[in-house]
Amino acid sequence: MKNCKQVNSWELLEVLISLGHLPKKQNEKEAWFLNPFGTETEASFKLDKRQNIWYLYSEGVGGNNIDFLKKYFNYSINEILSWASEKSFSSFHQQTEIVKPNYSITEVAVIQNWNLKKYLFERGLTQRSFKFLKEIKFTINNKKLYAVGFxxxxxxxxxxxxxxxxxxxxxxxxxxxxxxxxxxxxxGFFDALSYIEFQEKLKEDILILNSISMLNKAKNYLQNYSEILLFLDNDPAGKKTKDELLSSFSNAVDYSFMYKDYKDFNEFLVADKGGFIQQDETGQSHCFILPLRGNN
Known part of the structure; x- marks a missing residue:
């Protein structure tokens, strides 16, 4: 497992970009971002490239990489180090020159690539979910890539x-x-699509956080609903998010007990059903339906 010194040595610019936050403006000394912890229209998050530290002017807080990750994920130090053990970023101290990354989306299309279809099938999804996804072709620093996009x-x-x-x-x-x-x-969207695959006919709206840093925005959106069903991950971050929503909304109900032996709903789906859309000898498909209140 990595230690705090190693995590703090990472180039924070690279970490931010990997989390989907691109600079609104930058030069060789600094980069400015929209608030990665919430919703803003003006860039108030400053990254000092030379010192590899950040400061959020709209909230008056800042610090190093560990400080950023604690606030971004609402993690403890041990949870950050566990997350970091699966990541690899460039060391800030080894950087002699920071080059502005070149990111661009070159094509958005229906999913046709067989490798992507195979990947989706391996995650337990079927053609039924494809309408919610796109095949995205993009470049990062002139390297051509493709992926499933949500x-x-x-x-x-x-x-x-x-x-x-x-x-x-x-x-x-x-x-x-x-x-x-x-x-x-x-x-995550794989969990949401797994839920959709379970239903003969989807009756509820679905909200996907995409990052627990979006929790405050999600709270604002959820205020308009009479019942909130929570299918969050069974890891420390997911449990913290669940507890926050349960304390904020009296009409929120936790359903994580349904997949308590698995990290998330998609993992439960793949392990328990191995595909969950089964066919009998005649080729007829049968869907498993979750026993949720109000579905009948």
Missing amino acids: ENLSGGWELRNSFYKGSLLKKDISVIKNDSDRIVVFE
């Missing part, structure tokens, strides 16, 4: 393939509307 309310994209996890453009929540007064809340 759009958020600000036109940004959550990107996934078998070897890449990231986001491009502005970070935000995503919502699937179904004109309901009930809403189901997930952290």
Whole structure:
């Protein structure tokens, strides 16, 4: 496991970009971002590239990488180090020159690439979910990549393939509307699509956080619903988010007990059902339906 010194040595610019936050303006000394912890229209988050420290003028807080990750994820130090153990970023102290990254989306299309389809099938999804996704072709520092894309309310994209996890453009929540007064809340879009695959007919609205840093924006959105169903991850960050929503909304109900032995709803789906859409000898499909209140 990495230690705090190693995490603080990472180039924070690279960390921010990996989380889907691109600078609004920058030069060789500093970079300015929209508030990565909330919603703003003016860039008030300053990154000092030479010292590798940040300051958020709208809240009067700042610090090093550990300080940023604690606030961004609402993690403890141990949780940060656990998260960091799976990541690899450039060391700030080894950087002699910081080059402005070149990010661009070159194509947005229906999913056709077989590798992406295979990846989705391996995550337990079927063609039924494809209408909520796009095939995104993009470049990072002139390297051509492609991934499954899930759009958020600000036109940004959550990107996934078998070897890449990231986001491009502005970070935000995503919502699937179904004109309901009930809403189901997930952290990631794979969990949300897994839920949809379970339903013969989707009756609720769905909110996807895409990052727990979007919790405050999600709270504002959830105020209009009579019932809030929580399907959050069974890890420390997910449990903290669940507790925050339960304390904020008397009409919120926790459903994480349904997959208590798994990290998240998608993992439960893959392990428990191995595909969850089963076919009998005649080729007829049968869907498993979650026993939620109000679905009958």
